[in-house]
Amino acid sequence: MGDVARIAGVSPSTVSLYLRRPDEVSEQRGQRIRAAVDRLGYLPNTMAGGLASSRxxxxxxxxxxxxxxxxxxxxxxxxxxxxxxxxxxxxxxxxxxxxxxxxxxxxxxxxxxxxxxxxxxxxxxxxxxxxxxxxxxxxxxxxxxxxxxxxxxxxSHYATGQLIARHLLERGYRDTAFISPRFSRDVRAGERYRGFREGIEQGRGRVTMRELSGATDTAEAGTLLSELMAERPSISAVFCANDMVALGVMFECQRRGWEIPERLAVAGFGNLEFTPNTVPPLTTVEPPKxxxxxxxxxxxxxxxxxxxxxxxxxxxxxxxxxxxxxx
Amino acid sequence: MGDVARIAGVSPSTVSLYLRRPDEVSEQRGQRIRAAVDRLGYLPNTMAGGLASSRxxxxxxxxxxxxxxxxxxxxxxxxxxxxxxxxxxxxxxxxxxxxxxxxxxxxxxxxxxxxxxxxxxxxxxxxxxxxxxxxxxxxxxxxxxxxxxxxxxxxSHYATGQLIARHLLERGYRDTAFISPRFSRDVRAGERYRGFREGIEQGRGRVTMRELSGATDTAEAGTLLSELMAERPSISAVFCANDMVALGVMFECQRRGWEIPERLAVAGFGNLEFTPNTVPPLTTVEPPKxxxxxxxxxxxxxxxxxxxxxxxxxxxxxxxxxxxxxx
DNA sequence: CATCTATTTCGTAGCGCTACGATAGCGGTA
DNA sequence: TACCGCTATCGTAGCGCTACGAAATAGATG
Missing domain, CATH: 3.40.50.2300 (Response regulator)
Known part of the structure; x- marks a missing residue:
């Protein structure tokens, strides 16, 4: 900065001031400083500035x-x-x-x-x-x-869960499931589950919950769905903790030839890029990401x-x- | 740091040295310094350190x-x-x-x-x-x-394109397409295209290329595919610049009832989370992300x-x- | 033209740390 | 005990900038 000041023929303080609040320096010197900065390719040292100003x-x-x-x-x-x-x-x-x-x-x-x-x-x-x-x-x-x-x-993830619960109840789904990555890996999914369960139960419905054990959502969702449906074939709708899980579920339905939503309704969370485009298009909740x-x-x-x-x-x-x- | 030094009964230099290279300070003082640091909840000022050491x-x-x-x-x-x-x-x-x-x-x-x-x-x-x-x-x-x-x-994205070209040729696909986001938004996709086209053309095949205009890959891929196939129904395989595009293409095939790979073979790039799980599972290239x-x-x-x-x-x-x- | 005020410019004293050379402390050797 | 060489500790001088008050300059007014 000293060099810039020397070349511009002003004091270092003026250079510093110009760099921080250009309008408090006269146009004339401002120009000279700007020229000197360009000529030297001067880059201020942020750490020095930060230390001096303590922010x-x-x-x-x-x-x-x-x-x-x-x-x-x-x-x-x-x-x-x-x-x-x-x-x-x-x-x-x-x-x-x-x-x-x-x-x-x-x-x-x-x-x-x-x-x-x-x-x-x-x-x-x-x-x-x-x-x-x-x-x-x-x-x-x-x-x-x-x-x-x-x-x-x-x-509110809790409110999000309730929103989907209300929607499914309105459409007449009462026997539902919730499939999710481990809550320890996604606390927010846990909150959505809470809201969903309370919502469904208030509507005299029922929720069966399953957590995925692995790291990848789509792959395991399919097998988990099969188990779930074998155990409790009366389930008519599943709310997935996110659209990736929902995609896995939809692929599984496709493999088994289950009609969505006739055999099983599917809802997700996230409105990811592919979501509007699945077959059939997936009901989901759009978070303000x-x-x-x-x-x-x-x-x-x-x-x-x-x-x-x-x-x-x-x-x-x-x-x-x-x-x-x-x- | 001065405070820490005072409480530990050593000089600031020793504290600084301890914080940077603990093994150059005697165990006795090290302990006292550690205690003082904990007691004061002292956090070194990184900017001051950076300024002084200029790194x-x-x-x-x-x-x-x-x-x-x-x-x-x-x-x-x-x-x-x-x-x-x-x-x-x-x-x-x-x-x-x-x-x-x-x-x-x-x-x-x-x-x-x-x-x-x-x-x-x-x-x-x-x-x-x-x-x-x-x-x-x-x-x-x-x-x-x-x-x-x-x-x-x-x-090498070029080599990646060639790899897929070779694979498709081996399986007997000659009339191919490449669907991609705009190359200006994804230079690397452009490189994959170059490699793919050269590979296919060396095998006496043909590539029709289409760039998506929008920002979302999956949604538009379907409509683009329809247009493409209407124009040139002889296309038997499509290499998508990424798995999202491929997913869009697969959904479109599903909607039209086109069998994959019988009517149209699909390959992608990325091996995303959902990719192993699509119906049918998608051939793709796994990048070392x-x-x-x-x-x-x-x-x-x-x-x-x-x-x-x-x-x-x-x-x-x-x-x-x-x-x-x-x- | 002198005086006063507002604005622009400047000089200096740190910011909190590290680097480096100086000093102190220690055990071993003659 | 005197001396050496080592390592552990310390003191000091910045690092490159900003903040702040002092000085200089410009502009306004009677």
Whole structure:
């Protein structure tokens, strides 16, 4: 920066000021500085800046796994919006593990990030206390309706389960099943199950639940469905924890020649890319995966703008039921 | 850190040394320092450290989009391996845009990252010169076989196309089609097409190519297939640029009652989660999506270990043809 | 033209850590 | 006991920037 200042014939402070708030420097010097920067290919040292100002343009984001298409979609918009505002994402995989989450929070905090984004409400004790002690803006995303630490952008998985329950009951399905990846691997699926079961039971229906044991959703869903239907042939509808599972179920029906929805109605969750296009088109629930990213960015930016005002904002983005021919 | 030193009754330098290389500090003081750190909940300030040592534990990663399941899988393993080694990922979306890529490289560089990871070989002129001027270890991933700037971990998409061509020819398919997202949105698909076309033409076959116009692969694949088959009913096999497109094609066949592979053989690329499970199971090519992440991490760590030795390493991870009943 | 105010520019003192050379401490040897 | 060579510890000088108050300049007013 010294070099830039020398070449532009101004003091380093002026260069620094120009780089941060160009409109507070006269047009004349601004031009000279700009020229010098270009000529030298000068890149400011972000760490030095961060140290001096004790704040950074970093947003730490923690997700259970990046390779889940829901979180990936959220990360995508989140990154876009925040980059536009000059922030960068430091991303960490918690792998559904509280210890790892704590470790990651610790290392994110050591960057004095401008904000932190985490997935869900369940965090370890020590993690929570670190979070509360710091005054770093925090958004918990993808869930809604439970006590939060600061801001929230998500939706209620419980309500989602109820929504599907109501839909199936309306269509006259009473004997139902729920097929899901292990709840330990997907807490949110567990919440959807709770909502679904309560909804169905309130309607005097019945739910049989099965958790997949493996990591891949589609493959095992088929065999699990066969077992389930052998055990209890009266089941007339199945709600799958996500569209991948539903796809597996539909393939199994196709193999067995079972008509959907006549023999078995199928509903999913996610409205993935292929979902509108299955045979028959799959009834599902569309989660606001992109909107969450968008909203998280907005909450963060709002808080970062007017510092001081520490109003906690929690927003429920809701879901849409998409009724198609599979139910 | 001063506080920790005071409480532990040692000098700040010793604390710093302990935190970086614990085995160079006596067991006795180490213990006292550890106690003080715990007691104060001390978190080192990474930026100060980075400034002082002029290097950081950051790896910048640029992908065209996070929400592509291939890159997401790579990011997942990459993050895991690098976190184990004490590094963190700064992630950027280039959105297939060279200008944005340049901007991102610039802002990554301003963090003096320990390494940089980019997708593919096509970069803007200025980006390339920034990259070459710096001596930051760089890995270009997901491609192989073209001139690289430094290290490479990927595979040849051209060879992948040829592999499928050979397979289809062996099975007696000569009149083929290739359906793909726009090459501008997926350069790699374009490479697979090149390899496929040359392979088929060498075998005296024929390829009709169609690009999807929209963003969603599955939905449009069906209508495109219909048009294609109306125009040229003699087509007996279609190679889809990815399994999502293939899924769309298969659904369309199901709707029309076309037997796969009797009426039309289908092959894909990706071996996605659902692929082994379609009806009939889909022939596809398995890309080393996790292995790339792994390999990128290894190349980077090897280079970061023994500094100085700037041997460029380029590794071709290859692909596997997975023959199933759809061809 | 002097005076006052608002704006632009500048100088200096850190931010919290690491690197490096200086110092202290220790056991072994003559 | 004096001396050596080693390792463990410490002190100090930055790393490259920003914040803040002081100084300089420009513009407005009587």
């Amino acid at each position: 950074s343009r970093i947003i730490g984001v923690l997700v259970p796994t990046i390779s889940n298409s829901f979180f990936a979609a959220t990360l995508d918009t989140l990154e876009k919006r925040l980059r536009e505002a000059g922030y960068q994402l430091l991303i960490g995989n918690t792998e559904f593990d509280e210890a790892r989450e704590e470790e990651l929070v610790r290392s994110m905090m050591s960057w004095s990030p401008a904000g932190l984004v985490m997935t869900g409400f369940r965090h370890g004790r020590r993690t929570v206390s670190m979070l509360l002690d710091s005054d770093i803006p925090l958004v918990e995303m993808w869930d809604y309706g439970q006590p939060a630490l600061d801001m929230v952008a998500g939706f 992109y909107e969450i990213g968008q909203q998280v960015a907005e909450l963060l930016l709002a808080r970062l703008g007017k510092s001081g005002e520490a109003e906690a904002h929690q927003v429920d983005l809701g879901v849409h039921l998409i009724t198609r021919e599979s139910t | 950081s534990r950051i790896i910048g990663v640029l992908v065209p989009t996070i929400s592509n399941s291939f890159f997401a899988a790579t990011l997942d393993t990459l993050e895991k391996r690098l976190r184990e080694a004490g590094y963190q990922l700064l992630i950027g979306n280039t959105e297939f845009d060279e200008a944005r890529e340049e901007e991102l490289v610039r802002s990554m560089m301003s963090w003096s990252p320990a390494g940089l990871v980019m997708t593919g070989f096509r970069h803007g002129r200025r980006t390339v010169s920034m990259l070459l001027d710096s001596d930051i270890p760089l890995v270009e991933m997901w491609d192989y076989g073209q001139p690289a700037l430094d290290m490479v971990a990927g595979f 996790y292995e790339i992440g792994q390999q990128v991490a290894e190349l980077l760590l090897a280079r970061l270990g023994k500094s100085g030795e700037a041997e460029a390493h380029q590794v071709d991870l290859g692909v596997h043809l997975i023959t199933r009943e759809s061809t």
